[in-house]
Amino acid sequence: MDLAGKVALVSGGSRGIGAAIATALAREGADVAITYVSAVDKAQAVVAQIQALGRRALALRADSADVVEVRAAVEQTAAEFGALDILVNNAGIALMGPLQEVTLEDVDRTLSIHVRASFVAAQAAARHMRADGRVINIGSCLAERVAGAEMTLYAMSKSALIGLSKGLAFDLGPRGITANVVHPGPIDTDMNPADSAQADEQRAKLALGHFGTAADVAATVVHLAGPGGRFITGTSIAVDGGSSA
Ligand code: NDP
Numbered sequence: 140m141d142l143a144g145k146v147a148l149v150s151g152g153s154r155g156i157g158a159a160i161a162t163a164l165a166r167e168g169a170d171v172a173i174t175y176v177s178a179v180d181k182a183q184a185v186v187a188q189i190q191a192l193g194r195r196a197l198a199l200r201a202d203s204a205d206v207v208e209v210r211a212a213v214e215q216t217a218a219e220f221g222a223l224d225i226l227v228n229n230a231g232i233a234l235m236g237p238l239q240e241v242t243l244e245d246v247d248r249t250l251s252i253h254v255r256a257s258f259v260a261a262q263a264a265a266r267h268m269r270a271d272g273r274v275i276n277i278g279s280c281l282a283e284r285v286a287g288a289e290m291t292l293y294a295m296s297k298s299a300l301i302g303l304s305k306g307l308a309f310d311l312g313p314r315g316i317t318a319n320v321v322h323p324g325p326i327d328t329d330m331n332p333a334d335s336a337q338a339d340e341q342r343a344k345l346a347l348g349h350f351g352t353a354a355d356v357a358a359t360v361v362h363l364a365g366p367g368g369r370f371i372t373g374t375s376i377a378v379d380g381g382s383s384a
Contacts, residue, residue, distance in 0.1 A: 140168030141365035146220040148213060150174045150203055150260065151230030153182035155328030156277065159353030160227055160360045161196075162188050167361055170195035172216040174230065176202050195220060203230040203256035204248060213263040223267040225364045228257035228300075229277040233330050235289050246292060253296035254303070261307055261318070270315035273364050274307055276300040277356070278320040280379040286344065297322075301375055308373030317372035321359055324379025325350045346381020 147164045151157040152173025161171045162185065171189050175182040175198060182198035189196035197219055201212035217223045232252055234245045261274050281290055282297035300320045307318035325341040327333035333350040342348055359378045362368055377383050 140166075142225075142361075143168030145169040145224040145364070146172075146216065146222045147225035147227065147364070148172045148174075148216045148223060148260075148264065149227040149229055150201070150209075150212070150256065151176075152185055153178040153198070155330060156323065156326060156353045156356050157227070157229040158185045159357040160229060161185055162192070163354070163357035163361050164225065164227075164364060165189040165192045165194040165196070167365065168194070169225065169364075170220050172197040172199060172212070172220065174199050174201040174203070174212050176200065176230075203252040206255065206259050209256045209259050210263045213260055213267070217267040222269065223264050224269060224271070225273045225275070226260055226264040226268075227275045227277065227360060228260055230256065231277065231330070233293055235293055237289055238291060241292050249292050249296045250299075254299045257300060257303055261303070265311055265316065268311075268314070268316050271369065272311070272314070272316035273368065274304070274311070274316065274318040275360050275363050276304055276318070276320040278322045278375065280322045280324040280377060280382040282320075282322055283375070283377070284383050287340075304375070305373045312372060317363070317368060319363055319368075319371060319373070320375045321356060321363070322375055322377045322379060322383070323351065323356045324377070324382035326353055326356060327351070328353060344382060345379075346384045349380065351378065351380055
């Protein structure tokens with residue numbers, strides 16, 4: 140188990156990609172805290188899954204739109220588990236639609252959850268991280284290639300994570316801490332079900348022609364978090380079925 144003795148915090152770990160990442164990290168030996176905002180039952184189910192693997196687990200209600208709650212989640216994880224080695228900024232929302240219908244509230248909410256929370260969590264987590272720490276941001280294939288209308292705000296917010304990861308790579312590199320962004324393509328979750336009205340259009344743009352699973356993304360996060368990720372920093376890795384090919 141490559142992550143034995145490590146402590147991870149995964150934002151938005153109650154469902155979908157975040158839940159898969161949290162359990163995959165635990166399977167490799169990490170103790171894991173997750174945040175959620177509303178799905179308390181699902182968050183508790185993820186905690187139970189992690190504990191069944193023999194690891195310590197914690198579900199923290201922390202709205203990523205609220206910087207005080209974001210910082211508190213980092214501090215509570217470090218306090219309860221005595222360390223913090225792996226931060227996964229995964230919590231996200233998909234506010235999409237015609238350009239003229241996007242409100243200022245949509246802009247503020249999206250940027251606060253995707254961008255500000257990721258920055259603030261990384262800043263807070265870095266104070267606790269030991270050498271060999273990891274910051275892993277969950278971006279989107281739309282950060283590199285949009286190829287469609289009504290996704291401007293979402294794409295803008297996810298592309299900011301590229302700059303965040305590159306900057307952090309230099310800020311934290313001297314301490315042996317890496318920072319990267321993983322760009323999922325269409326992944327079958329509540330956010331983007333493989334049977335939605337928009338699914339066929341997405342499949343048509345993929346080299347592999349089908350949606351990925353949350354476990355596909357988690358596998359790459361586990362690799363980055365483990366020894367195989369020690370020389371990978373400041374870069375973007377697509378897990379997107381060829382969306383950007
Ligand atoms: P889901 O909607 O299935 O799950 C979202 C998770 O984020 C839930 O755990 C949810 O918590 C949490 N969350 C949402 N808003 C907040 C908030 N304000 N504060 C804290 N937690 C919050 O999404 P996915 O698993 O599909 O997406 C995970 C990440 O992957 C997102 O960043 C998304 O943008 C990105 N992504 C997804 C793709 C896809 O095709 N699915 C493609 C590319 C990127 P709760 O359960 O409490 O609501």
